Amino acid sequence: MSTKSSTEHLVQNKTWSNLLKWIVPSLLILGALGIWIALRVLSRTPTTTSQSGVEVGDIASDFTVPTLDGGKFALSEQRGKPTIVLFTAYWCTDCIPKAQKLGQLYQEYNGQVNIIALDIDPTSTPELLDRFKQAAGNGAFVWAFDSDSKVATAYRVTSTGTTIITDREGRIVYRSGFPTSYAVLKGELEKLIQ
Numbered sequence: 001m002s003t004k005s006s007t008e009h010l011v012q013n014k015t016w017s018n019l020l021k022w023i024v025p026s027l028l029i030l031g032a033l034g035i036w037i038a039l040r041v042l043s044r045t046p047t048t049t050s051q052s053g054v055e056v057g058d059i060a061s062d063f064t065v066p067t068l069d070g071g072k073f074a075l076s077e078q079r080g081k082p083t084i085v086l087f088t089a090y091w092c093t094d095c096i097p098k099a100q101k102l103g104q105l106y107q108e109y110n111g112q113v114n115i116i117a118l119d120i121d122p123t124s125t126p127e128l129l130d131r132f133k134q135a136a137g138n139g140a141f142v143w144a145f146d147s148d149s150k151v152a153t154a155y156r157v158t159s160t161g162t163t164i165i166t167d168r169e170g171r172i173v174y175r176s177g178f179p180t181s182y183a184v185l186k187g188e189l190e191k192l193i194q
Contacts, residue, residue, distance in 0.1 A: 054155045056175050060166045063151045065118065068129055068143040073116055076170065082192040083114040084185070085164045087152060089121040090128040092160040094179070096136045101182045103139030105189065112193055115141035120152040120160070167192050 054061060060083075064074040075083065086102060088095040099117055106115050117139070119129050124145060133143050146152055155164065158177060165174035165188050174188045 054172070056172050058172050059170050060164070060172050061154050063146075063154065065144040065146055065151060068126055068133065068145075073142050073144050075166075078114040078166075079170050080168055081112060081114050082168060082189055083116070083166045083170075084189075085166075086115070086117045087120050087146075087155070087157045087160060087162040087164075088117050088132075089160045090119055090124050090132040091121065092132075095161050096132075098161055098163070098179060099132075099136035099139055101180075101185060102141060103137050104182065105185055106139060106141045108186075109189060109193065113189060115139070117141065117143050118146050118151060119144070120146045120149055120157065122147050122149055165189070165192075 060075060062074065062076040064072055067073050075085075084102060084105070086095070086098060088099065102115050102117065106113065117133075117136075119132070124147065129143055129145065133139065151157075155162075161179060162177045163174070163180050163185075164172055165185075167173050173192065
């Protein structure tokens with residue numbers, strides 16, 4: 001093999017090596033981006049098995065749950081006033097500020113709004129929920145149990161802190177699985193109480 005062809009061969013190998021250093025990572029990134037886009041599109045595409053009564057615009061699915069004070073709370077009996085449902089758990093320290101905001105709103109709107117903090121942990125007890133209530137400022141609204149997780153399952157709740165707001169007719173007008181600011185909650189209620 002001549003020196004010239006050996007040099008050409010080395011240059012070609014080095015060129016391919018440099019190209020592969022850029023092409024392979026670029027293809028991997030493009031592939032991952034394509035998968036991410038496909039998953040986002042599929043997650044927004046409605047399916048024929050979607051449940052009604054759990055998304056914004058739906059009439060909220062009814063439920064009846066036992067309350068901390070020994071009574072019952074039925075969502076369908078709350079019509080006529082906006083209702084806020086906070087899905088929480090007695091151990092959810094991140095939910096305490098949210099429950100405190102709800103207590104403040106409950107006082108501000110004195111009798112014009114229904115609020116329920118629904119403990120979705122099946123291991124919860126009245127003592128544990130009462131401790132959580134005290135840590136959250138003893139909000140005067142309803143505190144209740146979803147001990148069998150039927151409500152959380154029906155509403156497709158995947159995280160504590162999920163908040164749902166219904167209007168006077170029971171239609172869901174707001175839903176978020178993320179911390180909701182006091183200003184947003186108040187703004188949603190203002191639209192419904194006018």
